[in-house]
Amino acid sequence: MGPVPSRTRRRGLPATPARTARKLGEIRRAQLITTYGVGAMIAVENESFLVRGIDSWDISEAPVISEPRLARQLGVSGFRMPPAPDPDSARDGVRAVRFPEMYSCPHCHQLQPFRRFNSPAGRAECSNCQESLVPSRFVIACAHGHLEDFPYWKWVHRGNRTGSGGCGGQLTFQADGSTASLRAVLIGCSCGVDKVSMEGSFRRQALRDLGIRCGGRRPWLKDSPAGGCQEPPRTLQRGSSSVWFPVMYSALSIPPWSQGIARLVAPYYDIFKEEDSTSIKTYVRMQKLLLHHPNYTEDDVAAEVERRRAAEAATVEPADGTEATKRAGDYRRELYEGEYRSLSKPHPEVAEEEQEFVCEPPTTPIDALRSSQGLAQVMLVKRLREVRALQSFRRVEEPSPADSLLREAAISLAKPSWLPAFEVSGEGVFVRLDPERLRIWEEQPEQVARAGRIRKNHEKLLSARASDSDKLVPPSPATPRFLLLHALAHILINEWSLDGGYPAASLRERLYSDEDMAGVLIYTATSDSAGSLGGVVAQGEPDRLQASLRSALHRASWCSNDPLCMESEASGADSLNMAACHACLLLPETSCENNNILLDRAALVGTPDGQVSGFFTR
Template identity: 70%
Template sequence: MTPPPPRMRGRGRISAPLHTARRLGEIRRAQLITTYGVGAMIAVENESFLVRGIDSWDITEAPFVLEPRLAAQLGVKGFRLPPAPDPSRATDGVRAFRFPTMYSCPNCRALQPFRLFNSPAGKAECSSCQEDLVPSRFVMACAHGHLEDFPYWKWVHRGTQRTTTGSCGGELRFRADGSTASLRAVLISCSCGADEVSMEGSFRRQALKDLGIGCSGRRPWLKNAPAEDCQELPRTLQRGSSSVWFPVMHSALSIPPWSEGLTKLVAPLYEKLRERSSEFVREYLEVEKILVHHPEYSPDQVLDLFEQLRAVENAADTSRPDQAAEGWRDRLYRDEYSSLRVPHPERHDAIDQEFVCEPPEESVHSLTASHGIEQVMLVKRLREVRALQAFTRVEEPSPADTPVRRAPITTGKPTWLPAIEVSGEGVFLRIDGERLRTWEAQPGPVARARRIRANHEKLLRERAGASGNPVPPSPATPRYLLLHALAHVLINEWSLDGGYPSASIRERLYADDDMAGILIYTATSDSAGSLGGIVAQGEPSRLDRTLRAALRRAAWCSNDPLCMESEASGADSLNLAACHACVLLPETSCENNNILLDRATLVGTPDGLVPGFF
């Protein structure tokens, strides 16, 4: 038999080719933050690859993204767009490598590591059958983010005396007989004579533990990363399941002074000159003639902005970003809330102005009297930066997650994070504080919020476990439930009335003792969201009609009376009167994963025991 040709190291990339790396394909930059980020698996034709950590990315041509408030929250110096190099040049991009390593041939049914198939270069093909190979449908992961191939050999040989993989000398076979759509039709066998077994039962929580299989602590997305000691229970997952990868994302709106035109000019300079003296920066501006085409700015203004950026950067606790993030997030939302309440009109340099917020021309007095809406602001232009900090597996991210439950995207402590910047528009609504305080003190809303908060705090304690970290308080208050439900019914109504898909409209909730507002906005990487449709919905006369229609729709759900009378609903019983027929939204629209919702806060209960705010 002819020996196989020498192999390159198993590495790939998502963007442009190197002489030593194979180009796999292309994905959008936004997908590297939201869908196919570090540690996620990508299907490319009949192959599957795992995205490498950011320390293996070539960021030479990756643009710098400046958002100092978010950088301070996450304890990094800044952000970069995922690299998108020119395919015609021999530059690198985002690295990926083959995973899972187990493949099967649909003809000869061999199930073995990919390298043993001796495929031609650049193909996933069985050298014996010339059939396209199929990557393993199953992987093994734990809630600490570790990932590895499913242990097929141990699954077949369970109940035997053999304990070492391959000790039987046989070869594994994979067969799907198609008799049913269940795992009972997926059969694994070994040529050593072991009984053929199905994959049925492999997804049970204790299935792998019962076989004596523990988590090996492997982090294959981090190159040369040592295995960790992990006592977490491993689980079987489908390779394409959403449970394999949940992004831990953070976002911030650009507000003055960081949204002004000068910041755009300074962003690439600050990356180069952040460590330089003021004299050097001033000389650089003159030699490079940076301000020749921007006579509206002076060197002193540039230096002042440099100092502001350094001050924010130094204020961040970059040594302990996980502990500092929560406090900075509260501050970040408070700053945004303050900016949204104050007019920021469009100016002469509006082409570079990324935050335009103006009151409507009509009076809002009628809205205040009829609905308790004290203020409406039309956000005609906004910019949002979304950054990927980490990811989780098996379980969705939670505020109570310990650092060990959030899988890192780089081997060491990151100095930058991948991010995208998107532009859009929106409407900001602020609730009448006095009327709100009167309503939220009544026994009915308090009792319903207490029920949700008890379930949420129980979940947070379970997620925190025995780590010793303080359990964050649940935000489930009558005020939060009201604002959250109001945002959802308005998004549903505007998606029908304004012509936007609901998945392209997002919410941002400002709910605290001193805050009572919502921002409903569009911020997408495509054209949806920049056409003025949402701003038009914020005019008081139209908003009044929209609110009345939304409240009528929320007063009755097609699942009532079961929906309204539910004692607990939704994921982990963290909703009350909320289901897919009334207020739930696509996951891209809700900032809290469709939990902490109760439409009874809007319209009350039919028995009148719980009054609705409206």
């Protein structure tokens, strides 16, 4: 990962050839999607950089990832894995730009843009003190994703009628380390104004009171115009998690897309999609694509290409006013319904085929689980593939279904035709609840009332996060069924992390909750074969599943924070949980697809006074 080489600024001299971009560091490909994606800041030794947009990447050698269902939902032609670094040169395909621009010297305390320090090439060093420079600890960002350096000059000269940058003095940055508070961070100027601490700079109105508005800057996008933003900026720590929230979407590779002729055509679809049937057959014949696939013919390839064309043509672009709502609602419904149907049917392993999805029922019957625990079906997913794509990102506030597209920062200047993604393989267990028993339980007034409290708080939050009053706010998924499935997934992950050989952070949940869906998939997915060692699948065998479920429910019946936890009317962030805390239900962030909200332990085991009965209460 390296910045674009700077151009010469001297006039009258011949242009010198651009030097090779400096190699800054190494990160894993998956981190360019989940942790250090486009627009995120990366600390490299004593420097800080911002990952540039995908339109600046060199993807000539980037592998193509095929997942037609997800690509169709996100409106792109396909996905590419972030380019791998070249060990023989500094070129790795991913570009970065220096940010923040303000640096300080810990010895002479000068605070100024990095270029004014005249550092040696490839080093961040004060030319006067030979001390390593320190990038600015503070930046400002707005909820629309714009990012700028903290306005130190305006902060220290507040109340002084000097004009914007007109005093001509040298800013200083000093942290005496006497306390950990912002009161110990002092900003000064050689013009003679009193030093000012950074205390109070994180207040919501602090920058607005100084007349500081968002400049609309997007430094991660080359040649991006600034201006035109009315969102108030906020002060943030450079290393804060609020600086970058990824907006990611994922899909499981399921039949028929993951096997047979569809899997064979996938790598060549970009070549075939604009060609007629005759050209497709000619290409197949010349490239001998069916040499090792005697079961298929050229007509099968042409028919598969036509089927994919028809599927893409059937995708209707959403209207501007409801695009965010459609993506949050229809995205999950359309993708999850297909996965739910595939998980509910056996897909046994075929020896002569390379399969990405193998799903089989246990070898022993589940009669005991059906009668005592209310489980209608258990499926062992012995092999699965998941594609996770980065669509955009947010700052200041974490993503929400009610967010406008304006609150999602773009990862390229123009609408991208592809998105960065990575694929993982793993295993899992799919559990489906008895629909009749579930229907009787979820219609109880007590369950409706508890879920109604969470739904009311959630819809209030969604309405507040909507950009305008005319925008359609998506309904909250907080129903008794959803709370039950979500809590069940969490207790199984906690229990299996003790018995399955995987830490809780490596297990993930996927909830299928709708009028005609009531299932949970607990799975592990990694970028190598370590995700398919069989430890999770073994937990799905009926005898072991019954024992682990019984143990998990026993743990959930009492929390170390009870009775406060169970009797809580609202808990968690924005009061979006009922009986749920870190001692009983909450999981690592990598495991929960709902950010640890919409949870209620009482949906599983009921309340101790018996007024609310849990689904698993005998």
